[in-house]
Amino acid sequence: MVSYSNHKDDVLKRLRRIEGQVRGLQRMVENDTYCIDVLTQVSATTRALQSFALQMLDEHMACCVRDAVAEGGAEGDVKLKEASDAIARLVRS
Amino acid sequence: MVSYSNHKDDVLKRLRRIEGQVRGLQRMVENDTYCIDVLTQVSATTRALQSFALQMLDEHMACCVRDAVAEGGAEGDVKLKEASDAIARLVRS
Amino acid sequence: MVSYSNHKDDVLKRLRRIEGQVRGLQRMVENDTYCIDVLTQVSATTRALQSFALQMLDEHMACCVRDAVAEGGAEGDVKLKEASDAIARLVRS
Amino acid sequence: MVSYSNHKDDVLKRLRRIEGQVRGLQRMVENDTYCIDVLTQVSATTRALQSFALQMLDEHMACCVRDAVAEGGAEGDVKLKEASDAIARLVRS
Numbered sequence: 304m305v306s307y308s309n310h311k312d313d314v315l316k317r318l319r320r321i322e323g324q325v326r327g328l329q330r331m332v333e334n335d336t337y338c339i340d341v342l343t344q345v346s347a348t349t350r351a352l353q354s355f356a357l358q359m360l361d362e363h364m365a366c367c368v369r370d371a372v373a374e375g376g377a378e379g380d381v382k383l384k385e386a387s388d389a390i391a392r393l394v395r396s
Numbered sequence: 397m398v399s400y401s402n403h404k405d406d407v408l409k410r411l412r413r414i415e416g417q418v419r420g421l422q423r424m425v426e427n428d429t430y431c432i433d434v435l436t437q438v439s440a441t442t443r444a445l446q447s448f449a450l451q452m453l454d455e456h457m458a459c460c461v462r463d464a465v466a467e468g469g470a471e472g473d474v475k476l477k478e479a480s481d482a483i484a485r486l487v488r489s
Numbered sequence: 490m491v492s493y494s495n496h497k498d499d500v501l502k503r504l505r506r507i508e509g510q511v512r513g514l515q516r517m518v519e520n521d522t523y524c525i526d527v528l529t530q531v532s533a534t535t536r537a538l539q540s541f542a543l544q545m546l547d548e549h550m551a552c553c554v555r556d557a558v559a560e561g562g563a564e565g566d567v568k569l570k571e572a573s574d575a576i577a578r579l580v581r582s
Numbered sequence: 583m584v585s586y587s588n589h590k591d592d593v594l595k596r597l598r599r600i601e602g603q604v605r606g607l608q609r610m611v612e613n614d615t616y617c618i619d620v621l622t623q624v625s626a627t628t629r630a631l632q633s634f635a636l637q638m639l640d641e642h643m644a645c646c647v648r649d650a651v652a653e654g655g656a657e658g659d660v661k662l663k664e665a666s667d668a669i670a671r672l673v674r675s
Contacts, residue, residue: 508605511600521587528672545621575625578622
């Protein structure tokens with residue numbers, strides 16, 4: 304079980320929208336769109352990816368991390384450490 | 397003329413690779429991949445988009461901004477201001 | 490009780506080092522240091538602040554969040570939501 | 583000559599305000615302030631540093647980079663490359 308399994312369609316829809324943004328970037332380049340306008344769309348796509356990541360992290364903590372910690376035992380600590388490492392990668396990327 | 401017009405194929409190849417990364421994320425979600433592993437790939441995709449943006453900005457400054465400033469006149473200042481705004485969007489996204 | 494209470498001296502030492510970096514920036518400006526060199530030090534200071542935040546968040550999750558969730562009840566969810574919001578602020582700053 | 587030489591006092595005032603924010607963080611830790619509240623202030627301080635960097639970069643481009651490019655010759659390219667590298671450090675930090 305993963306945290307997004309009961310609303311996978313929404314998650315996929317969101318990723319398809321981001322794929323659409325990247326394809327939009329390709330069309331812009333094919334049409335010789337002005338660099339600055341391409342860059343504006345790159346920033347929008349980056350922000351969309353970040354929001355996607357924040358939502359997934361949210362749900363992962365409220366579900367997988369939460370359950371593992373509530374059960375007690377070492378698994379909770381493993382999950383907390385994993386989440387911390389993922390957060391560090393997000394903050395630094 | 398845009399700064400990338402003489403190597404458009406490389407730019408498009410790079411964007412297609414990023415599109416491939418976003419499609420890879422969809423496959424991960426379809427296969428119920430563990431949230432943390434999905435997040436690792438999101439961070440990699442975000443970094444790829446950032447590198448793409450930095451290269452495009454680089455070329456834009458070395459070409460469009462440079463030429464406009466070298467010509468003298470107000471156009472150089474317009475281009476510098478545009479570039480600054482794009483940089484602020486990148487830093488904050 | 491806060492998560493850093495048993496090693497407050499280390500936390501303060503780290504913040505004093507960051508304060509030293511900001512004072513170093515002031516000396517650079519007073520001495521008319523070249524803008525690019527000032528900017529390099531600003532980037533280093535920003536990274537130091539981010540690392541500080543990541544460590545504090547880590548400890549907060551391994552301590553306050555963990556304990557609240559393990560106890561059961563609504564407090565665990567409150568703490569998880571708070572942590573998620575703090576993470577979003579860090580990722581977006 | 584550096585780009586900020588004619589308004590050094592403003593630049594220093596801004597840095598002193600950031601120093602004040604870092605000292606505020608120390609007081610928060612000394613007073614056992616709740617981790618999440620400390621983190622909110624760290625995010626605010628990081629954003630202040632980023633705005634400072636963006637302003638300095640702006641002025642550097644509108645002044646040093648602009649003048650070097652306008653003069654023609656290799657110095658303009660050196661300055662553009664330096665600015666690009668500083669931007670990459672900012673985006674990645």
